[in-house]
Amino acid sequence: MIAILGLLLGVAVGIWLSPTLPAVLQPYLPIMIVAAMDALFGATRAYLDHTFSDKVFVVSFISNVTIAALIVWIGDQIGVGSQLSTAVIVVLGIRIFTNAAAIRRKVIHA
């Protein structure tokens, strides 16, 4: 319940205060959001598998987001930023779909 409250609070703060990210970080925000979504789906799957550990989740979340942003940043530096961001999103998308399929099997056994 606290987790749901946290999500709602985040959305509310984002809407009311409308904070702005530094311009340097702005190109990497979409990638970071996709990485976070991947981590959240992975956490849900782990929870349903009874293997959820908050420490593992926090570490995987932070490392996922950081690595995703880092890969795209490096890509920008060497001139293949848009291609690498596409690659990262494709990989993360595949992982999200795989996790979603596992969650679906756990919840509705189909």
Added chain:
Amino acid sequence: MPDEAPRGARRFLTDFLRPSRSQAVMALILFICGLAAVMQVTANSADAGYSTMRRSDLVELLDTLNAQSRRLEADIAELESTKSRLESGVDAQRIAAEEATKRLDELGILAGTLPATGPGIRMTIVDPQQQLTPEILLDAIGELRDAGAEAIELNDQVRVVGTSWVGGSAGALVVDDVALDLPLTIEAIGTPHSLEEGARFRGGLVSQVEGPAVGGSVLINQVDDVIIETLHRVSEPQFARPA
């Protein structure tokens, strides 16, 4: 495992209601996620996403737009030239059609296949002694043509054209297989004054008819609107072809 689902649901419910350290961690992470998502959505909708794009993307976008605009300009130029070409083509075709129609009318009057009207003369030849010979009539037609007659009609029966022939005998004239009754009426379209002079000159038609050999009389009226409605039937040429 029939009770697997109820047990999972119960576990979820107790986890949901009981605060724990992992719930707090999840709350923090989800807070960050929601914040980031909202920030991204507002940034996207605020400025159509251009400010969040990389420089190379922007350059590429600009290139694409430039190429597109060049292509569209080329399209415009091509379509403009097509349009003007079509317009001039339509114009030329219309003028050609008008010319052709005009020419057809002229040729129709000349060939005797179209009725004609205009200023001219009406000439009546009275020949009580029936001495009017085909030669005199042929001379008369030739003189009228010399005087600029554009259409000639005899007795409202025969249209005189290029292939007309004059035959018969004195007092029983035949033109194009049609026997002409007397008195003979000749209608001609042209300049009335010239046509009358063409008949009246010394040694011309009037002199011949009113002379002692024929002993007839000629009456010439200048008319503003001579109407010639007799048509010449043109037969299809059997041997001649357009060269």
